[in-house]
Amino acid sequence: MMAFLFGLFLVVACGLVFGNKKYILVGAYASLVGTAMWFVHHASDPLSILL
């Protein structure tokens, strides 16, 4: 999954270097949201420091 997230950003980076597509920023935001969701999903346990 983590390799997939890296892969998404690689596709976005290649898209914006080798093409001039206007929707590439949307792809970048989608990748960032995916990363944030993956982080939140796997970091839902409470931190000991907060308890």
Added chain:
Amino acid sequence: MYIYRKLNALGLIVISGMLCFALLDQFLAHELPCPLCLLQRIGFVAVGIGVLLNVMRGPRPAHYSFSMLAALVGGAVALRQVSLHVIPGTPPYGAPFLGFHFYTWAFIWFAVALTVLAVITSFARQYKDDDGFLPLRTQPWLCKIAVIMFLLIISVNVLSTFALCGPGVCPDNPVSYWIFG
């Protein structure tokens, strides 16, 4: 000519350098990255995407905004890892570098990136002196180097992460590469 693109290219080289250092530590010191470590690397890549947009298409507030949001996400990941290891009796992850662990350094660098980006965004002149999208072959040499470095470093991260974790979830404390069984 293209002074702001070149400044962004320098920023991209700094980001690539940090990612390169993390990879060297992984390959030479055999310190395999944990899932949160990998997410922090992704955070730096995401910050770099906004900077890369500035290099390729010229500076835009939307590009800086993306980098700042990415720095916030990356900083949150780093802060969580710092919080996991800050309690006495909780062992740290990995060896320290110049007195701090990598996740602490990551948090510092995300905070620095956020501050620098917030300041640079306010320079309004950069949005006027620009030609929009420039193909890679017509970019200044500094920008070409920065872009190629960044693409290479993401590619190596894709391969090394797949070798480490495979298609599934990464182990919390990896001791060997998935691809080698």
